[in-house]
Amino acid sequence: MFSSTGPFAWFKWQALFADWQIFAQGFAYTLVVAFSALALALLIGIILGIASCSNIKPLELFSRIYVEFFQNTPLLIQIFFLYNGLPYAGIVLSVTTIGIIGVGMYHGAYIAEVVRSGIGSIAKGQLEAAYSQGFTYWQAMTHIILPQAKTIILPPLTMQAVNLIKNTSVLAVISGADIMFTAKSWSSSNIYYGPAYVVAGLLYFILCYPLANLAKRLEDKVNALPAEAGGKKSRLAKQDVTVGNS
Amino acid sequence: MKDIFTTANMLFVLEGLKMTLYISFVSILLSTLFGTILGVLRSLTGGIFRLLAAAYIEIVRNIPNLLWIYVIFVVFRLKSVEAGVVSFTIFTSAALGEIVRGGLNSVGAGQWEAARSQGFNTFQVLRYVILPQAFRNMIPAIVSQFVTVIKDTSFLWSVIAIQELTGKVTILMGRYFQVGQVFTLYLILALIYFVVNYTLSLLSRRLQQKLTY
């Protein structure tokens, strides 16, 4: 495999190191898209998450439909829609914009579920207690419920950030100039795919591992909390939202 | 404009759906097994095994699936479909490993003591007491992971040319390439995924309610 005719031949590595700037650009591009998409996803997720616990039927319904639609269709197809479908309706967005909007809206749905479960894990009585003290719904949410839910929400939220970063790689399919695309584009003209994909994998790992590790530590912290503070008792609810899904 | 909705085209797309479901089903089955092993290793053992399980999970889940599919295709000498199954098994096992770890943590330590005092050996405790409870807690996360698998198999076409659902529909676009037709085909594609995945989520909610009450 490492012989002069193999996919990992030394001259192929040399070619890659000579073009390191191309890969650095891909890395920077992925960072920009991931940050912007995360901001959008958080905005959508928090609003919809709260809406889904609002007891206002139309809001809950909208939030439900949004979440079900985005969670049950592939991101790839959603991106294709934005890319090939929207221009048909006269809206032409740049690939970067599509990346931010597409990935942001998709993960917005997952974050909404994280937020919803977090709020749900706080005892119902608390909201009623807050009402009895004259708090409005919004005040009760921001002052009483969310600060408590934060600890429980944080670990799965961090995992969502990891999944979001990984999913920006979908942009490669529509030529988004990200890490994945750079590896693909660079290696397919010369077919030096061995080194290209090893480097791409490393770059993603550098971005994702610290975050995934943080998520795990935060989660361990939640588990160590006493039941009343959302520890043991909240575990059932927590399972609703932990890890995994991209 | 040629008509998209011919019997031949429908069957063609159906073939793709079958492939999508086949790859998803087999990898889900295998990953549930390996994921459980990984989760148990990571949370209940020590030393080298714990380390290996942790390293496997962390390396696999911190690199995009899109890239794994390609890497596995290149490294393992497999046919495309097998490469698809193997790659999905590899990263879904890691994801499920983490879910199982979380699920095991959710079962109180007292359960171990209680079961052992009834004369169960360690394996039996795990098999009959801990895992069933853990799995019940994990159902939503696991099913959500299954949905992810079905959705992500859509990568298989553009990376390694497996003719699953997305692939078949894209091939149809080679013949039905007017904008309106392409648009229609994308809609059909999204709809099929939605129906399959939404049904799965509904079933999981039913299952969990049944087990909880």
Next chain:
Amino acid sequence: MERKGRLEMRKTVSVLLMLVMLFALVGCSGGSNGGPSGESEGDLPADLQAIVDRGVLRVGTKVDVPGFGYQNPDTNEVEGMEIDIAKALAKKLLGDESKIETQAVTAQTRGPLLDNNEVDIVIATFTITEERKLSYNFTQPYYTDEIGFLVKKAAGYKDIKDLDGKTIGVAQSATTKAALEEKAKELGISFNFSEYASYPELNAALASGRIDAFSVDKSILLGYVNETSEILDYGFKPQEYGIACKLDNKDLAKYLDDFIGEIKADGTLDSIMEKWNLK
């Protein structure tokens, strides 16, 4: 007591793990037996003999390029000029044109498929370049194409210079972009580029106005002309498609090259091209 339980747990799990690892090892050694085993008893070189012994020629082809390699939804068969070439080759080598096994490839996978011995040859609109020759053997070209432009009739473009400053859609992993950049430099004009994964998407992008011209090989453009679009009467940068095989398979490469020479000489190639309207 709980701690003791966990310790025993570890033992049990360790044993289980050994079993799994053993399994994995057996699996791996079974999988990596693909190397040459010196089985050339006949008068053919080893790499050709391996195909003859197997009795089937494994070919990597496209399945989404009408005319070259396209999976026909009506019949579910892969068809096109490149498939017919593969059939002719199977007839010569194995005495039966049906002895081919096609495998769908993408621009990303055709290289690895050869490296991994998953296919014997790739006939998939694979352009011959000096850079690629370092990694694979290519035959003499069986088809020569040139880059062209598909534009909307309504836009009124007549020449490549009318496309100055416009957005050109090209396919990913194709050699088109580099060629266009070179040409633009030569003519003192500039293009914006947008890369797409597949030709249908490129065509959709043209129709929707996302790109001003769809630029790939003319042979491919032919499949996408309709009443609202036209191919500019201008072409450049001839691209030659060749059959590729693994760099180590020198004898196979020689055999393939001779084969292309033969079907060119006896008119077989011409009739195949006519059949698929590529002439």
